Amino acid sequence: MRGCVSSENGSVKIGVTSAVALVIANMIGTGVFTSLGFQLAGIRHPLAVLLLWVLGALAALCGAMVYGELGASMPRSGGEYQYLSKAYHPSIGFLSGWVSVFVGFPAPIALSAMAFGAYFSAVAPVASAGILAVAALVCLTLIQCTGVKIGAAFQNVCSTLTIILIVLFSVCGLFFSRKLVPVPLAVNMNLLRDIASPAFAVSLVYVSYAFSGWNAAAYIAGEIDRPQKNLPLVLLAGTGLVALLYLLLNYTFLATATVAELAGQIDVGYISAGNIFGPRGRDIAGCIISALLVSSISAFVFVGPRITQVMGEDHRLLRFFSRRTTRGVPLPAMLLQTFISLIMIATSSFETVLIYVGFTLNLCTFLAVLGVFVCRKRFPDMPRPYKTWGYPFVPLIFLVIMGWNLIYLLVERPLASTAGLAVMLLGLGLYFLSMKLCPAMESGKEII
Numbered sequence: 001m002r003g004c005v006s007s008e009n010g011s012v013k014i015g016v017t018s019a020v021a022l023v024i025a026n027m028i029g030t031g032v033f034t035s036l037g038f039q040l041a042g043i044r045h046p047l048a049v050l051l052l053w054v055l056g057a058l059a060a061l062c063g064a065m066v067y068g069e070l071g072a073s074m075p076r077s078g079g080e081y082q083y084l085s086k087a088y089h090p091s092i093g094f095l096s097g098w099v100s101v102f103v104g105f106p107a108p109i110a111l112s113a114m115a116f117g118a119y120f121s122a123v124a125p126v127a128s129a130g131i132l133a134v135a136a137l138v139c140l141t142l143i144q145c146t147g148v149k150i151g152a153a154f155q156n157v158c159s160t161l162t163i164i165l166i167v168l169f170s171v172c173g174l175f176f177s178r179k180l181v182p183v184p185l186a187v188n189m190n191l192l193r194d195i196a197s198p199a200f201a202v203s204l205v206y207v208s209y210a211f212s213g214w215n216a217a218a219y220i221a222g223e224i225d226r227p228q229k230n231l232p233l234v235l236l237a238g239t240g241l242v243a244l245l246y247l248l249l250n251y252t253f254l255a256t257a258t259v260a261e262l263a264g265q266i267d268v269g270y271i272s273a274g275n276i277f278g279p280r281g282r283d284i285a286g287c288i289i290s291a292l293l294v295s296s297i298s299a300f301v302f303v304g305p306r307i308t309q310v311m312g313e314d315h316r317l318l319r320f321f322s323r324r325t326t327r328g329v330p331l332p333a334m335l336l337q338t339f340i341s342l343i344m345i346a347t348s349s350f351e352t353v354l355i356y357v358g359f360t361l362n363l364c365t366f367l368a369v370l371g372v373f374v375c376r377k378r379f380p381d382m383p384r385p386y387k388t389w390g391y392p393f394v395p396l397i398f399l400v401i402m403g404w405n406l407i408y409l410l411v412e413r414p415l416a417s418t419a420g421l422a423v424m425l426l427g428l429g430l431y432f433l434s435m436k437l438c439p440a441m442e443s444g445k446e447i448i
Contacts, residue, residue, distance in 0.1 A: 023238025031210025042199025087371030098427025105304030201408030
Protein backbone atom coordinates (compact mmCIF):
# COMPACT_ATOMS: atom_id res chain seq x y z
CA MET A 1 0.00 0.00 0.00
CA ARG A 2 1.42 3.31 -1.06
CA GLY A 3 2.66 5.50 1.73
CA CYS A 4 2.92 2.63 4.24
CA VAL A 5 5.97 0.97 5.75
CA SER A 6 6.54 -2.14 7.81
CA SER A 7 7.68 -1.83 11.40
CA GLU A 8 10.38 -3.94 12.91
CA ASN A 9 7.95 -6.56 14.22
CA GLY A 10 6.39 -6.94 10.80
CA SER A 11 3.21 -4.96 11.43
CA VAL A 12 2.18 -2.46 8.79
CA LYS A 13 2.39 1.19 9.76
CA ILE A 14 1.01 4.23 7.98
CA GLY A 15 3.69 6.38 6.43
CA VAL A 16 3.88 10.16 6.37
CA THR A 17 2.49 10.52 2.84
CA SER A 18 -0.64 8.46 3.51
CA ALA A 19 -1.21 10.13 6.87
CA VAL A 20 -0.95 13.61 5.33
CA ALA A 21 -3.36 12.52 2.59
CA LEU A 22 -5.79 11.38 5.31
CA VAL A 23 -5.71 14.80 6.97
CA ILE A 24 -6.27 16.57 3.65
CA ALA A 25 -9.07 14.20 2.66
CA ASN A 26 -10.92 14.82 5.93
CA MET A 27 -10.58 18.61 5.77
CA ILE A 28 -11.42 19.65 2.21
CA GLY A 29 -15.16 19.46 1.71
CA THR A 30 -18.35 21.48 1.82
CA GLY A 31 -17.13 24.40 3.95
CA VAL A 32 -14.62 25.93 1.58
CA PHE A 33 -17.07 25.91 -1.36
CA THR A 34 -19.98 27.43 0.55
CA SER A 35 -19.06 29.50 3.60
CA LEU A 36 -17.56 32.65 2.04
CA GLY A 37 -20.96 34.02 1.12
CA PHE A 38 -22.15 33.91 4.72
CA GLN A 39 -18.96 35.57 5.94
CA LEU A 40 -19.43 38.42 3.46
CA ALA A 41 -23.00 38.93 4.62
CA GLY A 42 -21.65 40.46 7.84
CA ILE A 43 -18.05 41.36 6.94
CA ARG A 44 -17.35 43.54 3.93
CA HIS A 45 -13.59 44.06 4.02
CA PRO A 46 -11.78 41.32 2.02
CA LEU A 47 -8.71 41.39 4.27
CA ALA A 48 -10.89 40.75 7.32
CA VAL A 49 -12.28 37.69 5.56
CA LEU A 50 -8.81 36.41 4.73
CA LEU A 51 -7.73 37.01 8.33
CA LEU A 52 -10.61 34.78 9.41
CA TRP A 53 -9.07 31.93 7.43
CA VAL A 54 -5.64 32.64 8.93
CA LEU A 55 -7.17 32.55 12.41
CA GLY A 56 -8.98 29.31 11.58
CA ALA A 57 -5.72 27.79 10.37
CA LEU A 58 -3.95 28.85 13.58
CA ALA A 59 -6.66 27.24 15.71
CA ALA A 60 -6.56 24.06 13.63
CA LEU A 61 -2.77 23.79 13.90
CA CYS A 62 -2.83 24.30 17.67
CA GLY A 63 -5.66 21.84 18.10
CA ALA A 64 -3.89 19.28 15.92
CA MET A 65 -0.80 19.45 18.10
CA VAL A 66 -2.82 18.76 21.23
CA TYR A 67 -4.76 15.93 19.61
CA GLY A 68 -1.41 14.48 18.65
CA GLU A 69 -0.56 14.04 22.33
CA LEU A 70 -4.00 12.71 23.22
CA GLY A 71 -4.02 10.30 20.31
CA ALA A 72 -0.50 9.02 20.99
CA SER A 73 -1.21 8.42 24.68
CA MET A 74 -4.71 6.95 24.07
CA PRO A 75 -4.42 5.15 20.73
CA ARG A 76 -7.79 3.38 20.97
CA SER A 77 -10.22 4.42 18.22
CA GLY A 78 -13.02 6.82 19.04
CA GLY A 79 -11.51 10.30 19.11
CA GLU A 80 -13.25 12.59 21.60
CA TYR A 81 -15.39 9.67 22.79
CA GLN A 82 -12.20 8.14 24.17
CA TYR A 83 -10.37 11.32 25.23
CA LEU A 84 -13.23 12.85 27.22
CA SER A 85 -14.07 9.56 28.92
CA LYS A 86 -10.50 9.29 30.17
CA ALA A 87 -9.91 12.94 31.08
CA TYR A 88 -13.22 13.68 32.79
CA HIS A 89 -15.79 10.90 33.13
CA PRO A 90 -17.41 8.26 30.88
CA SER A 91 -20.56 10.39 30.86
CA ILE A 92 -18.68 13.21 29.11
CA GLY A 93 -17.32 10.74 26.58
CA PHE A 94 -20.84 9.46 26.00
CA LEU A 95 -21.92 13.07 25.52
CA SER A 96 -19.35 13.48 22.76
CA GLY A 97 -20.54 10.28 21.08
CA TRP A 98 -24.13 11.49 21.40
CA VAL A 99 -23.16 14.74 19.68
CA SER A 100 -21.62 12.72 16.85
CA VAL A 101 -24.88 10.78 16.47
CA PHE A 102 -27.17 13.81 16.36
CA VAL A 103 -24.86 16.55 15.10
CA GLY A 104 -21.37 15.45 14.13
CA PHE A 105 -22.44 13.44 11.09
CA PRO A 106 -26.12 14.19 10.31
CA ALA A 107 -25.47 17.95 10.13
CA PRO A 108 -22.46 17.76 7.75
CA ILE A 109 -24.48 15.30 5.63
CA ALA A 110 -27.35 17.79 5.51
CA LEU A 111 -24.96 20.64 4.69
CA SER A 112 -23.28 18.68 1.90
CA ALA A 113 -26.66 17.66 0.49
CA MET A 114 -27.91 21.26 0.61
CA ALA A 115 -24.75 22.47 -1.10
CA PHE A 116 -25.10 19.75 -3.74
CA GLY A 117 -28.69 20.84 -4.36
CA ALA A 118 -27.67 24.49 -4.70
CA TYR A 119 -24.83 23.75 -7.13
CA PHE A 120 -26.63 21.12 -9.22
CA SER A 121 -29.88 23.08 -9.50
CA ALA A 122 -27.86 26.04 -10.79
CA VAL A 123 -26.27 23.82 -13.46
CA ALA A 124 -29.34 21.73 -14.34
CA PRO A 125 -32.58 23.20 -12.94
CA VAL A 126 -34.51 19.92 -13.13
CA ALA A 127 -35.85 20.35 -9.60
CA SER A 128 -35.55 22.63 -6.60
CA ALA A 129 -32.36 22.59 -4.54
CA GLY A 130 -34.20 21.05 -1.58
CA ILE A 131 -35.61 18.16 -3.62
CA LEU A 132 -32.21 17.47 -5.15
CA ALA A 133 -30.64 17.46 -1.68
CA VAL A 134 -33.18 14.93 -0.40
CA ALA A 135 -32.87 12.77 -3.53
CA ALA A 136 -29.07 12.66 -3.29
CA LEU A 137 -29.12 11.67 0.38
CA VAL A 138 -31.79 8.98 -0.05
CA CYS A 139 -30.05 7.46 -3.08
CA LEU A 140 -26.65 7.34 -1.39
CA THR A 141 -28.14 5.85 1.77
CA LEU A 142 -29.85 3.11 -0.27
CA ILE A 143 -26.55 2.34 -1.98
CA GLN A 144 -24.74 2.06 1.35
CA CYS A 145 -27.55 -0.09 2.78
CA THR A 146 -26.95 -2.71 0.09
CA GLY A 147 -23.44 -3.21 1.43
CA VAL A 148 -21.66 -1.30 -1.34
CA LYS A 149 -18.68 0.47 0.27
CA ILE A 150 -16.60 3.34 -0.99
CA GLY A 151 -13.01 2.21 -0.68
CA ALA A 152 -10.14 4.23 0.64
CA ALA A 153 -8.63 4.34 -2.84
CA PHE A 154 -11.74 6.03 -4.24
CA GLN A 155 -11.74 8.64 -1.47
CA ASN A 156 -8.04 9.32 -2.01
CA VAL A 157 -8.66 9.83 -5.72
CA CYS A 158 -11.48 12.25 -4.94
CA SER A 159 -9.25 14.17 -2.52
CA THR A 160 -6.47 14.37 -5.11
CA LEU A 161 -8.92 15.63 -7.72
CA THR A 162 -10.17 18.22 -5.22
CA ILE A 163 -6.65 19.57 -4.70
CA ILE A 164 -6.04 19.67 -8.45
CA LEU A 165 -9.38 21.42 -8.95
CA ILE A 166 -8.58 24.10 -6.37
CA VAL A 167 -5.13 24.78 -7.82
CA LEU A 168 -6.34 24.87 -11.45
CA PHE A 169 -9.38 26.94 -10.52
CA SER A 170 -7.20 29.48 -8.72
CA VAL A 171 -4.58 29.66 -11.49
CA CYS A 172 -7.26 30.17 -14.14
CA GLY A 173 -9.05 32.72 -11.98
CA LEU A 174 -6.02 34.83 -11.13
CA PHE A 175 -4.30 34.72 -14.54
CA PHE A 176 -6.94 34.00 -17.19
CA SER A 177 -10.19 35.33 -15.75
CA ARG A 178 -12.60 37.26 -17.97
CA LYS A 179 -13.27 39.51 -14.98
CA LEU A 180 -10.97 40.60 -12.15
CA VAL A 181 -12.09 42.53 -9.09
CA PRO A 182 -9.62 44.59 -7.02
CA VAL A 183 -9.06 43.05 -3.58
CA PRO A 184 -8.17 45.87 -1.17
CA LEU A 185 -5.71 44.68 1.47
CA ALA A 186 -5.02 48.02 3.14
CA VAL A 187 -5.37 48.35 6.91
CA ASN A 188 -7.96 51.01 7.69
CA MET A 189 -10.82 51.77 10.04
CA ASN A 190 -13.25 49.63 8.04
CA LEU A 191 -10.96 46.63 8.54
CA LEU A 192 -10.61 47.25 12.28
CA ARG A 193 -14.36 47.76 12.59
CA ASP A 194 -15.06 44.43 10.89
CA ILE A 195 -12.56 42.59 13.09
CA ALA A 196 -14.11 44.05 16.25
CA SER A 197 -17.67 43.23 15.16
CA PRO A 198 -19.72 40.27 16.45
CA ALA A 199 -20.09 39.13 12.83
CA PHE A 200 -16.34 38.43 12.72
CA ALA A 201 -16.55 36.10 15.71
CA VAL A 202 -19.68 34.40 14.39
CA SER A 203 -18.10 33.94 10.96
CA LEU A 204 -15.26 32.03 12.58
CA VAL A 205 -17.66 29.11 13.02
CA TYR A 206 -17.95 28.85 9.23
CA VAL A 207 -14.18 28.76 8.94
CA SER A 208 -13.76 26.27 11.78
CA TYR A 209 -16.28 23.99 10.08
CA ALA A 210 -14.26 24.16 6.86
CA PHE A 211 -11.14 23.21 8.83
CA SER A 212 -12.84 20.33 10.66
CA GLY A 213 -10.90 17.14 10.02
CA TRP A 214 -7.55 18.49 11.23
CA ASN A 215 -7.70 15.87 13.98
CA ALA A 216 -7.91 12.92 11.57
CA ALA A 217 -4.30 11.76 11.95
CA ALA A 218 -4.54 11.93 15.75
CA TYR A 219 -7.25 9.27 15.63
CA ILE A 220 -4.72 6.81 14.19
CA ALA A 221 -1.65 8.02 16.07
CA GLY A 222 -0.87 4.50 17.26
CA GLU A 223 -0.72 3.24 13.67
CA ILE A 224 1.55 5.94 12.26
CA ASP A 225 5.17 4.97 11.79
CA ARG A 226 7.33 6.54 14.53
CA PRO A 227 4.57 8.84 15.88
CA GLN A 228 6.96 10.70 18.18
CA LYS A 229 8.73 12.03 15.10
CA ASN A 230 6.16 11.86 12.31
CA LEU A 231 2.86 12.78 13.96
CA PRO A 232 3.69 16.49 14.42
CA LEU A 233 5.01 16.59 10.85
CA VAL A 234 1.84 14.96 9.51
CA LEU A 235 -0.47 17.29 11.40
CA LEU A 236 1.48 20.41 10.49
CA ALA A 237 1.96 19.43 6.84
CA GLY A 238 -1.65 18.37 6.27
CA THR A 239 -3.26 21.30 8.05
CA GLY A 240 -0.73 23.79 6.67
CA LEU A 241 -1.26 22.66 3.07
CA VAL A 242 -5.02 22.86 3.41
CA ALA A 243 -4.70 26.33 4.98
CA LEU A 244 -2.71 27.53 1.96
CA LEU A 245 -5.24 26.02 -0.45
CA TYR A 246 -8.12 27.65 1.44
CA LEU A 247 -6.45 31.07 1.39
CA LEU A 248 -5.67 30.69 -2.31
CA LEU A 249 -9.20 29.63 -3.21
CA ASN A 250 -10.94 32.32 -1.16
CA TYR A 251 -8.64 35.01 -2.55
CA THR A 252 -9.60 33.75 -6.02
CA PHE A 253 -13.29 34.00 -5.17
CA LEU A 254 -12.80 37.59 -3.96
CA ALA A 255 -10.72 38.50 -7.03
CA THR A 256 -13.22 37.15 -9.54
CA ALA A 257 -16.57 38.25 -8.08
CA THR A 258 -17.77 41.32 -6.22
CA VAL A 259 -18.79 41.26 -2.57
CA ALA A 260 -22.35 42.07 -3.66
CA GLU A 261 -22.40 39.00 -5.94
CA LEU A 262 -21.12 36.62 -3.26
CA ALA A 263 -22.74 37.90 -0.05
CA GLY A 264 -25.29 35.46 1.35
CA GLN A 265 -24.83 32.90 -1.44
CA ILE A 266 -24.09 29.19 -1.01
CA ASP A 267 -22.77 28.45 -4.51
CA VAL A 268 -19.89 30.94 -4.44
CA GLY A 269 -17.75 28.62 -6.56
CA TYR A 270 -20.40 28.56 -9.29
CA ILE A 271 -20.67 32.37 -9.28
CA SER A 272 -16.91 32.81 -9.43
CA ALA A 273 -16.57 30.19 -12.18
CA GLY A 274 -19.06 32.10 -14.32
CA ASN A 275 -16.84 35.18 -14.21
CA ILE A 276 -13.72 33.11 -14.93
CA PHE A 277 -14.86 30.74 -17.66
CA GLY A 278 -18.17 32.08 -18.92
CA PRO A 279 -21.51 30.24 -18.86
CA ARG A 280 -20.29 26.94 -20.34
CA GLY A 281 -17.19 26.70 -18.18
CA ARG A 282 -19.26 27.73 -15.16
CA ASP A 283 -21.58 24.77 -15.68
CA ILE A 284 -18.65 22.38 -16.03
CA ALA A 285 -17.12 23.69 -12.81
CA GLY A 286 -20.50 23.39 -11.09
CA CYS A 287 -20.80 19.75 -12.19
CA ILE A 288 -17.32 18.96 -10.87
CA ILE A 289 -18.04 20.58 -7.49
CA SER A 290 -21.38 18.72 -7.35
CA ALA A 291 -19.59 15.42 -7.94
CA LEU A 292 -17.11 16.20 -5.15
CA LEU A 293 -20.00 16.95 -2.80
CA VAL A 294 -21.61 13.60 -3.67
CA SER A 295 -18.37 11.91 -2.63
CA SER A 296 -18.42 13.87 0.63
CA ILE A 297 -22.03 12.86 1.38
CA SER A 298 -21.30 9.21 0.64
CA ALA A 299 -18.26 9.15 2.92
CA PHE A 300 -20.23 10.68 5.80
CA VAL A 301 -23.14 8.27 5.26
CA PHE A 302 -20.72 5.36 5.47
CA VAL A 303 -18.63 6.46 8.47
CA GLY A 304 -21.22 8.09 10.76
CA PRO A 305 -23.33 5.04 11.69
CA ARG A 306 -20.26 3.20 12.94
CA ILE A 307 -20.06 5.51 15.97
CA THR A 308 -23.74 4.89 16.78
CA GLN A 309 -23.11 1.18 16.38
CA VAL A 310 -20.18 1.26 18.84
CA MET A 311 -22.30 3.15 21.38
CA GLY A 312 -24.94 0.47 20.95
CA GLU A 313 -22.32 -2.17 21.71
CA ASP A 314 -21.24 -0.36 24.88
CA HIS A 315 -24.70 0.53 26.22
CA ARG A 316 -27.58 -1.93 26.46
CA LEU A 317 -30.20 0.81 26.24
CA LEU A 318 -28.95 1.58 22.71
CA ARG A 319 -28.20 -1.98 21.68
CA PHE A 320 -30.80 -1.89 18.88
CA PHE A 321 -28.41 0.37 16.98
CA SER A 322 -25.58 -2.14 17.26
CA ARG A 323 -27.32 -4.49 14.86
CA ARG A 324 -25.74 -5.14 11.48
CA THR A 325 -26.96 -6.80 8.33
CA THR A 326 -25.33 -9.97 7.02
CA ARG A 327 -23.14 -7.71 4.86
CA GLY A 328 -21.91 -5.78 7.86
CA VAL A 329 -24.05 -2.66 7.38
CA PRO A 330 -25.26 -1.05 10.66
CA LEU A 331 -28.71 -0.56 9.17
CA PRO A 332 -30.66 0.85 12.17
CA ALA A 333 -27.87 3.37 12.88
CA MET A 334 -27.67 4.36 9.21
CA LEU A 335 -31.42 4.89 8.93
CA LEU A 336 -31.42 6.98 12.13
CA GLN A 337 -28.64 9.17 10.77
CA THR A 338 -30.41 9.69 7.45
CA PHE A 339 -33.69 10.49 9.21
CA ILE A 340 -32.03 13.21 11.31
CA SER A 341 -30.30 14.65 8.23
CA LEU A 342 -33.58 14.77 6.30
CA ILE A 343 -35.24 16.66 9.16
CA MET A 344 -32.41 19.22 9.08
CA ILE A 345 -32.75 19.64 5.32
CA ALA A 346 -36.53 20.08 5.56
CA THR A 347 -36.70 22.40 8.56
CA SER A 348 -33.52 24.47 8.67
CA SER A 349 -31.62 26.84 6.46
CA PHE A 350 -28.04 26.12 5.45
CA GLU A 351 -26.73 28.87 7.73
CA THR A 352 -28.73 27.66 10.76
CA VAL A 353 -27.48 24.09 10.39
CA LEU A 354 -23.93 25.37 9.97
CA ILE A 355 -24.12 27.40 13.20
CA TYR A 356 -25.73 24.46 15.00
CA VAL A 357 -23.06 21.96 14.01
CA GLY A 358 -20.25 24.49 14.46
CA PHE A 359 -21.20 25.35 18.04
CA THR A 360 -21.60 21.78 19.27
CA LEU A 361 -18.50 20.39 17.56
CA ASN A 362 -16.38 23.34 18.69
CA LEU A 363 -17.55 22.79 22.25
CA CYS A 364 -16.49 19.12 22.10
CA THR A 365 -13.05 19.96 20.69
CA PHE A 366 -12.72 22.74 23.31
CA LEU A 367 -13.28 20.17 26.08
CA ALA A 368 -10.88 17.71 24.43
CA VAL A 369 -8.07 20.26 24.17
CA LEU A 370 -8.73 21.37 27.74
CA GLY A 371 -8.42 17.69 28.63
CA VAL A 372 -4.69 17.73 27.93
CA PHE A 373 -4.24 19.84 31.09
CA VAL A 374 -6.53 17.50 33.01
CA CYS A 375 -4.73 14.36 31.85
CA ARG A 376 -1.29 15.74 32.70
CA LYS A 377 -2.57 16.56 36.17
CA ARG A 378 -4.53 13.36 36.82
CA PHE A 379 -2.26 10.90 35.02
CA PRO A 380 1.30 12.22 35.23
CA ASP A 381 2.75 8.74 34.59
CA MET A 382 0.66 8.02 31.49
CA PRO A 383 2.92 7.07 28.54
CA ARG A 384 3.18 10.01 26.16
CA PRO A 385 5.09 9.04 22.99
CA TYR A 386 4.48 12.57 21.75
CA LYS A 387 4.02 15.75 23.76
CA THR A 388 2.39 18.93 22.54
CA TRP A 389 4.86 21.40 21.07
CA GLY A 390 4.84 24.73 22.91
CA TYR A 391 2.84 23.43 25.87
CA PRO A 392 1.03 25.15 27.60
CA PHE A 393 0.84 28.07 25.15
CA VAL A 394 -0.32 26.07 22.11
CA PRO A 395 -3.43 24.61 23.79
CA LEU A 396 -4.12 27.98 25.42
CA ILE A 397 -4.15 29.68 22.00
CA PHE A 398 -6.73 27.15 20.79
CA LEU A 399 -8.85 27.54 23.92
CA VAL A 400 -8.83 31.35 23.69
CA ILE A 401 -9.87 31.34 20.00
CA MET A 402 -12.57 28.69 20.44
CA GLY A 403 -13.78 30.09 23.76
CA TRP A 404 -14.16 33.56 22.23
CA ASN A 405 -16.06 32.02 19.33
CA LEU A 406 -18.39 29.99 21.56
CA ILE A 407 -19.27 33.00 23.74
CA TYR A 408 -20.11 35.16 20.73
CA LEU A 409 -22.23 32.38 19.22
CA LEU A 410 -24.26 32.10 22.41
CA VAL A 411 -24.85 35.87 22.37
CA GLU A 412 -25.37 36.44 18.65
CA ARG A 413 -26.99 33.13 17.61
CA PRO A 414 -28.76 32.02 20.80
CA LEU A 415 -31.38 29.83 19.12
CA ALA A 416 -28.97 27.56 17.23
CA SER A 417 -26.47 27.52 20.10
CA THR A 418 -29.00 26.66 22.80
CA ALA A 419 -30.45 23.99 20.52
CA GLY A 420 -26.99 22.42 20.43
CA LEU A 421 -26.71 22.64 24.22
CA ALA A 422 -30.17 21.10 24.60
CA VAL A 423 -29.18 18.12 22.49
CA MET A 424 -26.04 17.68 24.60
CA LEU A 425 -28.00 17.82 27.88
CA LEU A 426 -30.47 15.29 26.48
CA GLY A 427 -27.55 12.97 25.77
CA LEU A 428 -26.25 13.42 29.31
CA GLY A 429 -29.65 12.50 30.72
CA LEU A 430 -29.79 9.43 28.49
CA TYR A 431 -26.39 8.30 29.76
CA PHE A 432 -27.43 8.31 33.42
CA LEU A 433 -30.74 6.67 32.52
CA SER A 434 -28.81 4.00 30.65
CA MET A 435 -26.48 3.43 33.60
CA LYS A 436 -29.42 3.12 35.98
CA LEU A 437 -31.59 0.82 33.90
CA CYS A 438 -28.96 -1.07 31.91
CA PRO A 439 -25.40 -1.02 33.34
CA ALA A 440 -22.64 -0.96 30.76
CA MET A 441 -21.60 -4.33 29.38
CA GLU A 442 -18.32 -5.61 30.73
CA SER A 443 -17.03 -6.70 27.37
CA GLY A 444 -18.15 -3.56 25.63
CA LYS A 445 -19.89 -5.66 22.96
CA GLU A 446 -23.03 -7.67 22.66
CA ILE A 447 -24.00 -10.16 19.99
CA ILE A 448 -27.58 -9.68 18.89
